[in-house]
Amino acid sequence: MTTITRGAAMIAAAAATALILTGCSGTSGASDPTDVDPDGEVVPREISWLLSRPADGGVITAMEQIADEYAEDHPGFGLNLITTPDRPSYIQKYETLAAANKLPELFDTDATPFARKLAEQGRMVDVDALLEDLGLADDYREAALNYQRFDDGSLYMVPFEFQLEYFWYNAELLDRAGVSVPATLDDFPAMCEALRAKGITPIALDGQDQWPLERYMAYYPFRLAGPEYVQQLKTGDASFADPAGRAAAEWLSSLGRAGCFQEGFSSTGYADAQALFTSGKAAVYNIGTWELSNLATDSLDEGVRDTVDYFTLPTIDGAVTDDNEYVTPSGIGMAVNSQTYDPLVRDFLAFALERYPEVYAATGALSPTTTAATTVPDNATPLYTRAIEQADSVGPRIAMPWDTQLDPATNTRLQQELTLLVQGDITPDEFIATMDATLAENADG
Structure with a gap:
């Protein structure tokens, strides 16, 4: 859900340049990323985790408990959580530290392309090798691991979440x-158009944070050309003028002309967009299972509770992806620094990754593994269980959020232009021309 301001993008770009320039010196002390079982004694000390997660969220809460359990048998061990929940600020910190080694x-x-450079420089542990060595590789959901993989299929991040993104809808409003x-x-x-004619807001959208509208941009290309389109787009091997990109631009423009989103959507924040739906004023709301506690429990307004349901990403004629393939993210991943990887880090990860699914699933969330039942x-409604159970039938291909794929400068411009496109301030042709020029300037080819 990355939202990067222009200034932040410039800082990130500078850090990326510094990383590239210092790449050779940065790898001089690195161990072999595939040496996942290093020799030596486990000597407890404090280790640190640079995070971009809510401080009171399920992931951090679970890992704090697990770290405390590990420390009971390893006096002197501590897990220092360096938390920066604000994603743009986190990216600046992460890329600056990486550039400084x-x-x-x-x-x-x-x-991201930035993380891929780190992996190419041998600065991240091979997670495929790590999970295999720990005997945990078969425990993980295929889609959870695939979300973390680079385009070549390599894996350098461990997932700690698994989410499914649905279109929640109010059946009574659609019937009306x-x-x-x-x-x-x-x-x-x-x-x-039919909902508008009845005075109903069709779709509630958090336009202020920009990533939700960018999700809509990803949908048509995923159905028309598969996940490969955005992979080729970010390297300059595809363009917005290609059939998949043009179809997406024209579809977004048609949503704007039909009045699909609420008036003033570009200035509506996350909480207000959610309230439009949960109060029964909007018919559809596109969001993930991280909102189950608000959408499928008795905390949902009694007036709409029994009429809320969901559907998954619709298809198109001639789709190349299956109906059970849509946005199924496993959140931001955790990478392991190969330069500081030692017997202690391995031993802690072996304990933590074995213990984590049970602890996390107990919070009511979906585990990235199939080994722990949520x-x-x-106080859940029947919808909660149904939404959770659907995780067992998702397909392997994922409609990747584009904000995790494109370079920061292109992503920022895309978010800005999408708002203008949906508002009718620019045409699809103008949108395509602007974005292809931006892509040509910034693509990681």
């Missing part, structure tokens, strides 16, 4: 407008 033992990262759940993406404009809260 001062990353801690563990650090959060998406599978005489429309059904859209069978295809092309059915969205007509659905929106504890459904007592």
